[in-house]
Each structure stands twice: as structure tokens, then as C-alpha cells.
Amino acid sequence: AQTVTQSQPEMSVQEAETVTLSCTYDTSESDYYLFWYKQPPSRQMILVIRQEAYKQQNATENRFSVNFQKAAKSFSLKISDSQLGDAAMYFCAYRSLPNAGGTSYGKLTFGQGTILTVHP
């Protein structure tokens, strides 16, 4: 079974600064997907960024980028130019390739989450 570990229960950053959230995972699979989700107080889980394990290039989405180290099983999220609206709980998640009829189908494995506070 896969496990996802977020070792930082809480992080804080000043507005306009950069912050990095850590995530490590354990798997025996060679192909898989990794995600970062954001959950603000409004409760809705919002997809921030996605990384396919077979792609060596790190994914980026505007101010959000990842540092994907497959050999080290590490998947950190960097938020540049932090904004007040970035304050939320951030979850790292792992998903196996779809395997219709198998137990891995459709299941996201989440880390414990990191609460990010942004100070004005």
C-alpha cells in the first residue's frame, strides 16, 4: 500500500514571500500521479497542481511549482509571491494508474495536510 507523509503540520509565510511545503511518499509502483490540493475555509478541495511520475520535468502552474524527485520519492510544493488568498490547508496526494476492476481504481491517498498561514 502507498503512504504519503507531510512532515510540516503548520507553516507560515509573509505576503509576497516564497514558501515550500514538503511531501514524501512510499510506493513500489513505477508509474503513478501526484497532486497538491488546497482546502481553504470554504471547505472545497481545489486542485493546485498535478505531476505524472513518468515526466521528469517539474510541473508549474503560475505561482505554484513542484520539485519532483522520483528516486527520493519527494514531491514538494513551492508557492512564490504568496498572497493572502493562499492561506489554506494543503494536501499532497498519490494516485495509482487506473486499473478498472482492481482495488487501486480511483483512490487518492492523502497526506495529513499542512496548514499554511499568510501574514500581511
Place this chain on the structure above:
Amino acid sequence: DTEVTQTPKHLVMGMTNKKSLKCEQHMGHRAMYWYKQKAKKPPELMFVYSYEKLSINESVPSRFSPECPNSSLLNLHLHALQPEDSALYLCASSPAGVVIGYTFGSGTRLTVV
């Protein structure tokens, strides 16, 4: 329409009540999910439906009964719940067999009294 809509947003029910949570999406996604989330914890998978058929049941107690009447609608029927079932219930959907990430609804905050 790129949303997953969940109703109601808040629900308070007694332990002898029967209630239902509703989830709807019109993105053509053929996989739909129910998750349970306690405060400051990650979501826990309850059920997965693929093409309107139950694909995964994560050993959820029978007091929770899912239903997928069509490709756009997912229900969670609740009966004889316990106070420890109080949580945020999240619905999500995704294209079946294609991994682009889930689209989540904003959840139903359930309180069992």
C-alpha cells in the same frame, strides 16, 4: 458547467433520523466518489462509483448507503447514525480511466445529535 454541487450544505440530524445527501455534476464524468473528512484531517475514501456501478466500498458501516441513479447524480442515504459520524462529507468526480485530478464539491457539514 465545471462544478460538483452538493446539497444540503449543512445538516443536523438525530440518531433515529433518515436523511440523504445529494451530489450532482454535469461534466460527463463517469467516476464519482464519497469522502468523509474530520476537522484538520485528510479526507477518507468511503465509496467509488464507476459507470453507475459501485466499484469500491472501503468497509463503510451499513448505516451509510450510497446510490448512483444516473451518471450525473450520487446520493448518500443516512440512517441510525452515531455522533462520531459527524463530519464533512465530500463528493468528487473524475473522468473514468483518465487521470486529470478530481473535481470536489464544497461538502455537506453533518452533525449527528
